[in-house]
Amino acid sequence: MQNQTKLDILRHSAAHLLAQAVKQLYPTTKLTLGPPTKDGFFYDIQTNEGFKEQDLPKLEQRMHELSQQNISITHRQISKEQAREIFKDNPFKLEMIDLLPGDTVGLAEQGDFHDLCKGGHVDSTSDIKHFKLLSISGSYWRADREGTPLQRISGTAFFSEKDLNDYLQRLEDLKQYDHRRLGKQMELFAFYEEGPGFPFFLPKGRIVYNIMLDYMRKMLKKYNHEEISTPNMLSVDLWKQSGHYDHYKENMYFSTIDDKEYAIKPMNCPGSILVYRSRPRSYRELPLRLAEIGQMHRHELSGVLNGLFRVRSFVMDDAHIYCTSEQIESEVLSLIKMINEVMQQFGFNKIDVALSTRPEKAMGTDEMWKNAEEALVNALNKSGLKYKVQEGEGAFYGPKIDFKIKDSMDREWQCSTIQIDFNNPQNFDLSYTNSKGEKERPVMIHRAIYGSFERFYGILLEHYKGHFPFWLAPEQVRVLTITDSANEYAQNVVDAFKKADIRIDIDSSSDQISGKIKSAQLAKVPWMLIIGKNEQEKNCVSIRYQDGKQEQGISLDDAIEKAKILNKY
Ligand SMILES: [Zn+2]
Ligand SMILES: [Zn+2]
Known part of the structure; x- marks a missing residue:
């Protein structure tokens, strides 16, 4: 937190530095606000000329010059009257002066530049060395769409060149590994005008999707769920x-x-409830774990659609577990294990777990909440996972556990949840007959692991930077022949791998071997099998991996055995 505050001060000072450069180069512009943000800073400016991306280097250059001049930055309180005089040509600042409480306002000064500001700066412009202007976008005064349109210049600043470069590299990675871009490059999925927000999966992309499905069904079996589907x-x-x-x-x-x-x-919940309610239930049937890999449609505004991350139609790996209140703990523990196992399979080793407890406004009795919260705490403790408690952040109808995974680019994603629900069983009058022959109300647990298949697919694609692990890759192996004379042997290799259920293809182009390697690398095929005269004579293959490492002279049988092991999930 301490560091973040220091960083905020640096970045806010960098916003002033930008504003000073803007005022020097474009004296007629009017400044509004320049706060620090989570990743940097921005300044919102009214301008007649209109800034363009190509103006950024010039502004940045001037900022560096001002930094080298080592101008001291001071701050003092002045009367509102003085402030109105100083900012008489700037209607935005005048409005802010009126809105600020008290008789005085803060004034920051550095050389020929001053700004209305409550303070918190570095001592000198020379303290601001490692910064970069990143973009120009549109904004509105007071974020009001009806208000005056402004231009926002955004940038970032750090205490060291290394931190700045790491951040810029990360931005570059995020752009390069954007799932929308990878999806197009690798021909995995597409969106068409005819269905905005409705994803299409292409043949290669659907292979990955189907493996995700198949793996999830294996997990359903392992964790004793029954699958249903509802209309x-x-x-x-x-x-x-x-x-x-x-x-x-x-x-x-x-x-x-x-x-x-x-x-x-x-x-999917109401459909599942109809299935539960379709006949009387006995305690002997509980816990009843009804999973549904169900397609859902939700209307999202076109402005918020975002590749596979925000769509209008998606499939959820849903399950509803109907159980007695004594069974909550063991059910939740089993679900935590299931979630953990699934996430490990995809290489998400860091999972952040949060328990959300009873909010102020809540339904149900004290006893119901106490019992459910204790069950969740016990399950979490038994699971061995670290977790934090978010007091009062549960839903009004029950406590929940959320799981956040961290991807290879250090971003957090919330996918899995376990939600206890006291409401639906009451609302739909669900019951079961207990061992004494009396009617009782079951507890309902909603849980999802991937959450949305589509969103999880997008997360995986970015997490792997397009390089799916062997078991998930749409094309696992590609055969590259060095000479045409090896074609017949190459075909034998393909047949043998296919027999072992490995997804293999052959590059039958007339390209040189270097060209074939390049295109297999672009397609992100995990294994390239290079076959020439030597391999043919010895009935072996050479495997080249995506990282450029190569293993030579592996017998065909050994290569297939190795592939089979990697293909297990
Ligand atoms: Zn300031
Ligand atoms: Zn549900």
């Missing part, structure tokens, strides 16, 4: 009872069948 469209009466119609209508799509109104499901 995409159900009567609005159901959605009225579930409360979605009242609270979620804006995000739902509707249709009419035989004069009756239907909704396309935005969630």
Whole structure:
């Protein structure tokens, strides 16, 4: 926190430095606000000329000159009257002076530049050395779309050249490994005008999707879930009872069948509840773990759609577990293990776990909450995972556990959750008969692991930077022949790998071997099998990996055995 505050001071000072450069180079511009942000700083400016990207180097150059001049930065309080005089040509600053409480306001000064400001600066412009201007975008005065349009110049600043370069490299990586870009390059998925926000998966991309599905089904089996599927469209009466119609209508799509109104499901829970309620349930059946890999549709505004991260149609790896309150702990412990196992499989080794407890406004009795929260705490302690408690941040209908994974670029993603629900069992009058023959209300647990398949797919693509591990890669092996005379042997190699269920292809182009290697690298195929006269004679292969390492003279059988091991999941 201490460092962040220091960094904020540096970055806010860098915003002043930018403003000073702007005023020197473009004297007619009017300054508004220049705060630090999580990753840097910006300054919002009104300008007649309109800044363009190519103006940034010039501004940056002037900032460096001002930094070298070692101008001291001072700050003092002045009367509002004085301030109004100083900023008489700037309506934005005048408005701020009026809005600020008290009779005085702060004034920051450095050389020929001054700014209305509450303070918190470095001592001299020479303290601001390692910075970069990054972009120009549009904004509005007071973030009001009806308000005066402004231009925002954004940049970042750090205490060292290394920190700055690391940050810039990260930005470069994020751009380069953007899943939308990789998806196009690798022909995995696409969006078309005809369905904004509705993803299409292409043949290669669907292979990965299907493996994710297959793996999840293996996990369902291992963790004793039963799979169901429920219809995409159900009567609005159901959605009225579930409360979605009242609270979620804006995000739902509707249709009419035989004069009756239907909704396309935005969630799987009500369908699952119909299955539970379809006949009387006995305690002997509990816990009943009904999984559904269900497609859902949610209306998102076109402005917020973002590749696979924000779509209008997606599939969720959902499950609803109906159990007694005594069973919550063991069920949740098993789910935590399941989530952990799945995330490890995809190489997410850092998982942040948070337990959210009873909020101020909550339904259910004290005893229900106490029992459920204790069960979650016990399960978390038994799991051995570290977790933090977010007091009062649970849903009104029950406590929950959220899991955040950290990807290879150090970003956090929340995908998995376990949510206890006291509301739906009551709302839909769910019951089971206990061992004494009495009716009791079950507890319902909602859980998802990937969350949305589509979003998780996008996260995986960026996490792996396009280099899917062997077991997930759409094309696992590509055969590259050095001479045409090796073609027949190459075909034998392909057949043998196919027999072992390995996804293998052959580069039959007339390119030189160096060209074939290059295109296999671009396609991010984990294994390249290089085959020439030597390999043919010895019935072996040479494996070249994506990192350029090569293993020569491996017998065909050994290579297949090795591939089979890597292909397990
Ligand atoms: Zn300031
Ligand atoms: Zn649910």
